[in-house]
Amino acid sequence: MITALAGGVGAARFLTGLVKIVNEKDLSIIVNTGDDIGMFGLHISPDIDIIAYTLAGIVDEEKGWGIRGDTFHCLETLRKFYREAWFNLGDKDFATHIFRTNLLKKGLRLSEVTAQISHVLGLNVKILPMTDDKFETRIITEMGSVHFQEYLVKREAKDEVLGVEFLDAENANPAPSVIESIREAKLVTICPSNPIVSIGTILAVKGVRDALRRTDAKRVAISPIIAGAPVKGPADKLLRGLGFEVSAYSVAKLYSDFLDTFILDTADAAEKDKVEKLGIEVKVTNTLMKNLETKIALARAVLES
């Protein structure tokens, strides 16, 4: 049994490789829901959808999110009704959000709805929202505290990050199977996702960090930072804003209380010693996932750790 902790695009790319070499039924993916947002009254779960669409083979690979070849007629029309319609949602994508919102309104939990969506998309992996409860990642900027999506999409990550807060985190319980999937796994892999707002959120859910520390599973993380910069997203701005150096080492340090192995990119081989001094085993390999072969090779490196 393998359990992955995942954010959005980087995690989805890695998992595309992983599912080629493991039995999908053996894989549980705990996904960040701190980015979830209400838009036009609909419940959007950006990271869950990125993971699900990617593994279902329908993601818009160029953008990394949304459905390939989707149109935007509904959103264009909604722009007449709403001054603020900065979140991009395609017509086919809307179907997911309408379905999710309707089931949540009927009283189902996000984890139950996610299972239904996964089933419809033909997935055999288990996608687990980190929590069924409210948990909202907010970025503190000079403008005040804004929802993470507002910081990232609307304001294009342009504001200086003064801090990060996780609203309602203290009341957010792990969704069903989250703790068990960590406890019972042979391998827990931390995907190359943002250590603050993708993995950091999952670690902030009650009991998750503790389960990671206690599990007998091998715990392997892939650095989302290559040569001092994230491959995608604002991890550099967030790390810097919180006073961390922007480096693979910083990420390893954030996980050092539970991590067994850290996978460093060859570009960061010089950090090997420093990470090892944290008591973490280090494996140096190519972590830039340019195509399916490099994704599979990276997945193999994780499995062989």
Place this chain on the structure above:
Amino acid sequence: MITALAGGVGAARFLTGLVKIVNEKDLSIIVNTGDDIGMFGLHISPDIDIIAYTLAGIVDEEKGWGIRGDTFHCLETLRKFYREAWFNLGDKDFATHIFRTNLLKKGLRLSEVTAQISHVLGLNVKILPMTDDKFETRIITEMGSVHFQEYLVKREAKDEVLGVEFLDAENANPAPSVIESIREAKLVTICPSNPIVSIGTILAVKGVRDALRRTDAKRVAISPIIAGAPVKGPADKLLRGLGFEVSAYSVAKLYSDFLDTFILDTADAAEKDKVEKLGIEVKVTNTLMKNLETKIALARAVLES
């Protein structure tokens, strides 16, 4: 001031002519909401949308409903999530329903939401839902009682009509301005709509029928039945199912307690005497609205009654 009682397609066609020869600001349209239905968790108001889209010039004229040139990508995708997705909703059309549902969830009334939608569509007429409260038209068939849309769209009006029921009608109050618009009008026109499930529903809302009886306005109805058949829709099946003869006369009789003038099609000139015996003035003219000119001519006939 002119007030119209309206269903969907037939009413919308007539009103297209009317707004060409009156000041739009002088026109209030009380619209049937008995057909409103929840679909995928969204609140759909079919007749309000038909009237609004038609007057905004964006309706799909061939179908009579929906938005011209709309695509159906969201609905096609929803079909993967729902076994039942028989109600046709286009991608642009979904924007209206998402907006409406969101505002209703925020506590606004249907009449307030409708005013906002009308504003966004650039309309100057006042579209008034007959009620802001629940009111559901159901058709009793051998299968039991089904929502009107299920009878009409899903089952294509194939079932024999054993009866009609208006759920929650006794608790449905008229929306703001409905009664006033009837009381203060100089002319109240009953559009050529289904007398049972479009006009009959409006008449069943508390106080409406009474206001029609008492108003000083001239009350003019256009027959929706021409030569023993409705131009569109299942009015024949409904009239027959409730034990009425399918004729213009039957419709006049249903309105005879408040009507001043009934506009008969030339094809039904033979019914003139019979209708006059109900104490109703009769005007015979062409009521088949083939193009804008015939719509305007019919509107003029109503104004000159």
